[in-house]
Amino acid sequence: MLTAISLITSVAILLGAILLSLTGRQGGGKIRNHQEDRERSKEQPVNDDDYWKLGFIYFNPKDPSFTVEKRYGIGWTINFARLLSWVLVLFIIAIVVLSRVLSQ
Numbered sequence: 001m002l003t004a005i006s007l008i009t010s011v012a013i014l015l016g017a018i019l020l021s022l023t024g025r026q027g028g029g030k031i032r033n034h035q036e037d038r039e040r041s042k043e044q045p046v047n048d049d050d051y052w053k054l055g056f057i058y059f060n061p062k063d064p065s066f067t068v069e070k071r072y073g074i075g076w077t078i079n080f081a082r083l084l085s086w087v088l089v090l091f092i093i094a095i096v097v098l099s100r101v102l103s104q
Helices: 002-023 026-032 083-102
Strands: 067-069 076-078
Touching: 002 083
Parallel strands: none
Antiparallel strands: 067 076
């Protein structure tokens, strides 16, 4: 059971990463282009210090994006003002806890 959960999780993460790499471009431009113009801001709220908590947690309820580029380094982070972000974090925690419980 633990092996099946680990395998399914790994495959889901790998397929998600492949999907993002095939559908997005540098800066996620192609992903964000699916949003309507009225939802997209002409300015970049990602660079505003008011939306970064503790310097690395992005929280902007007005931004419709699920993921944004990190301020420092390479990669992406999630917008914690979106409900889906919290669902994702709780899902990852549940997988870790479930794996730990099943391994004993």
